[in-house]
Structure formats: structure tokens, C-alpha cells
Amino acid sequence: MALHFSGSEFERRMEKTLAAMAERELDALLIFSQESMYWLTGYDSFGFCFFQSLVLTADGKLSLLTRSPDLRQARHTSNIEDIHIWFDRGEKSPVSQLRDLVYELDLLGKRIGVEYDTHGLTAFHGRELDHQFHAFAEIEDASRLISRLRMVKSAAEIVYIRDAARLTEKALAAGLEEIRPGADEAVILARMQNAVLAGGGDYPANSFVIGSAEDALLCRYKTGRRALSENDQLTLEFAGVYRHYHVAMMHTVVVGQPTERHHELYEGVSAALDEVEAAMRPGSTFGDVFNAHATELDARGLGGHRLNACGYSLGARFAPSWMDWPMFYRGNEIEIEPNMCLFAHMVLMDSETGTAMCLGRTYLTTEGDPEPLTARPDGMIVRT
Numbered sequence: 224m225a226l227h228f229s230g231s232e233f234e235r236r237m238e239k240t241l242a243a244m245a246e247r248e249l250d251a252l253l254i255f256s257q258e259s260m261y262w263l264t265g266y267d268s269f270g271f272c273f274f275q276s277l278v279l280t281a282d283g284k285l286s287l288l289t290r291s292p293d294l295r296q297a298r299h300t301s302n303i304e305d306i307h308i309w310f311d312r313g314e315k316s317p318v319s320q321l322r323d324l325v326y327e328l329d330l331l332g333k334r335i336g337v338e339y340d341t342h343g344l345t346a347f348h349g350r351e352l353d354h355q356f357h358a359f360a361e362i363e364d365a366s367r368l369i370s371r372l373r374m375v376k377s378a379a380e381i382v383y384i385r386d387a388a389r390l391t392e393k394a395l396a397a398g399l400e401e402i403r404p405g406a407d408e409a410v411i412l413a414r415m416q417n418a419v420l421a422g423g424g425d426y427p428a429n430s431f432v433i434g435s436a437e438d439a440l441l442c443r444y445k446t447g448r449r450a451l452s453e454n455d456q457l458t459l460e461f462a463g464v465y466r467h468y469h470v471a472m473m474h475t476v477v478v479g480q481p482t483e484r485h486h487e488l489y490e491g492v493s494a495a496l497d498e499v500e501a502a503m504r505p506g507s508t509f510g511d512v513f514n515a516h517a518t519e520l521d522a523r524g525l526g527g528h529r530l531n532a533c534g535y536s537l538g539a540r541f542a543p544s545w546m547d548w549p550m551f552y553r554g555n556e557i558e559i560e561p562n563m564c565l566f567a568h569m570v571l572m573d574s575e576t577g578t579a580m581c582l583g584r585t586y587l588t589t590e591g592d593p594e595p596l597t598a599r600p601d602g603m604i605v606r607t
Contacts, residue, residue, distance in 0.1 A: 250333035256341035257541040259369040266301035271343035336365025387470040388596035390463030393418040409448040428545035432460035439579040440572040454479035467539040473583030488580030492569035495519040509555035534567040
């Protein structure tokens with residue numbers, strides 16, 4: 224088996240999961256999140272794009288229902304022994320085959336938690352699950368049960384997170400070597416992704432964000448490439464990835480001569496990140512961290528150009544997004560704890576002047592001040 228963690232590490236995770244299930248008086252948990260499966264068993268696949276479920280019973284028994292292409296994948300990458308294959312049969316849904324498996328596990332009439340809030344369970348299959356299980360068992364939403372356990376990272380996970388941070392730095396260095404007037408965005412992007420893969424890393428859970436000129440004001444990947452102008456701006460949001468663990472970074476690089484507005488916005492994002500770092504301590508909440516960012520930017524008259532969230536947790540994530548739960552937004556009462564891996568991004572997009580400025584880095588929380596996992600430039604990054 225190609226397991227990336229020790230047996231004792233997986234045993235600790237199982238113990239925590241079973242304890243959380245017992246606290247909620249659950250007889251079983253239907254796991255649909257690939258992140259949960261990977262964390263609990265090592266199972267590594269993108270087969271969740273179809274349908275699969277890992278059934279965990281209160282006595283610690285694991286049973287995986289998946290498609291035939293993932294049979295060997297599960298055997299090779301996980302510690303799951305009981306693997307069942309659902310068959311493609313015309314219009315017949317695999318949900319009924321999951322119901323049959325749950326029946327075989329003697330869960331008739333039992334209390335079963337379901338991971339609904341995941342890309343691994345579509346609304347289509349979720350509705351059918353509710354319909355088929357309604358008269359069969361007592362089901363309830365347990366979407367956050369494993370997510371909460373995954374928030375705080377173990378010592379073994381932190382090793383991989385530091386490896387990811389090393390690759391993040393390599394990606395930035397590779398990109399900066401290419402950024403100059405006339406440079407092709409495609410080449411910059413290729414150099415950055417190559418640095419991660421050549422360094423022993425993995426593909427990210429979502430595409431790197433790269434955009435220049437007016438596209439520098441976008442926070443999402445889009446298709447289409449251009450060459451950089453003599454005076455330009457380039458927004459980059461990317462991540463080093465190791466064993467699926469992500470460490471993200473975000474920068475707007477100015478090409479040529481920065482404008483006065485670039486300087487104003489950089490002062491804002493830099494000051495806001497300082498405030499966020501000061502707030503990212505045990506005793507504060509995720510909402511407190513957001514408020515630190517918003518208060519600083521709003522006081523500078525930049526509130527209309529910021530976002531309504533300023534970062535999120537990171538960890539082992541699968542497509543379509545490396546954003547993990549929870550996020551920094553107003554009113555989020557989840558508390559900061561030591562050994563969380565948190566990405567804070569200060570994003571300002573001034574559509575009136577067409578000016579972008581972003582600054583983001585990833586931290587490991589401690590008992591006191593957070594530890595930055597990547598370096599912070601002395602000032603605005605400018606390439607000529």
C-alpha cells in the first residue's frame with residue numbers, strides 16, 4: 224500500500240472520529256468527501272466525480288462502495304479492506320446499491336450521519352439518498368464532523384505542510400524570473416507549475432490564478448493568455464502542494480512603473496495583513512480575523528474595493544478547490560487553535576481606476592503569534 228502516514232497516525236484519526244460519532248449518538252457515518260476519506264484511510268482518487276461512499280460504523284468498521292476503476296486505487300492507496308463495487312446499469316442509480324450495503328451492515332432503523340456538504344455528493348444523488356433512506360434509517364447532516372477534526376493539524380501533517388511551503392517559495396521564484404515587459408503569461412504559469420511538480424509536489428486542487436492588465440482584478444482562473452505590456456500589473460494566486468497539502472500565496476506584481484494608486488493600495492494591504500497577523504491567535508475567532516482586515520481597509524477608505532472574506536483554512540484538498548473550511552468572514556465564531564494552517568489574503572480591486580493589489584501568505588498558528596510559512600517581500604514586487 225502507498226500510505227503517506229503511519230498506522231498509528233491513522234489509528235489516532237479513527238479514534239477521534241469514533242469519539243465524535245459517539246458524542247452525536249451516530250451508529251454510522253456515510254462519508255462522501257474525498258478529503259475525509261484521504262484523512263481517515265489514505266484513499267487517494269478523483270473517483271468522487273462519479274459516486275462513492277465510505278461507510279464507517281460505530282465499531283470502527285470501514286466499507287467502501289465505489290466504481291470498478293477505483294478498486295485497485297483503493298487497495299493500493301488506502302487501508303480499507305472491505306471494498307464493494309457498484310455497477311453501471313442503465314438509469315439505475317448507485318444510491319440503491321449503497322442502501323443495500325447499509326442494510327447488509329445491519330443498520331436498518333439506526334441513526335446515520337451523512338456528509339452532505341461536499342463535492343463528492345451531488346444534489347441529484349443527495350435527493351435520491353434522502354428518498355431511499357427515509358423509511359430505512361434515521362439520517363442527519365454530519366457534514367462538519369470530520370471537517371472539524373481536520374482543522375487542527377498533526378505533527379505528521381505539519382511535515383507535509385512545510386514541504387508544500389518550500390514548493391510555494393520555489394514557484395514564486397520561478398515566476399519572478401520570467402516576469403518582465405513582453406513576457407508571456409503562459410510561460411510564467413508553466414514555470415511556476417513546473418517548479419512544484421519538479422520539486423516532488425502535486426497538482427493543485429484548483430488552477431493557479433494568473434491575470435494581467437484588467438484581468439489582474441480577477442480572483443479566478445480564466446482561459447486566454449497575453450504578453451505583458453511595458454507598464455502592467457499581474458496578479459498571481461498559487462500554491463505549493465505536497466501529498467495534497469496546500470500552502471498558498473498571493474501577490475500583485477507591478478511591471479514597469481507603479482502608479483500612485485498602486486502605492487496607496489499596497490500600503491493598505493500591507494497594513495491589513497499586519498492587523499490580521501496580530502489577530503490570528505488562540506482566543507480570537509475567524510470572524511475576529513476578518514474584522515481586523517476590514518477595519519483597517521475601511522478606515523483607509525478602501526472598503527468598497529475589498530472582499531467579504533479574507534482567507535480560509537488549508538490542508539489536504541481535492542478538486543475543484545483548495546479552499547478548506549472554515550473561512551475568515553464576518554460573524555464566524557469558530558475559534559483559532561494552535562496548529563491550524565491558515566491562508567490570509569488581502570485583496571483590493573479598484574475597478575474605477577483599473578488597479579489591483581493583493582498580498583497573501585499562509586501561516587501555522589501557535590500558542591502565540593502565528594508562524595509565517597512563506598517569506599513576505601520587503602515591499603511591493605516590481606519588475607522592469
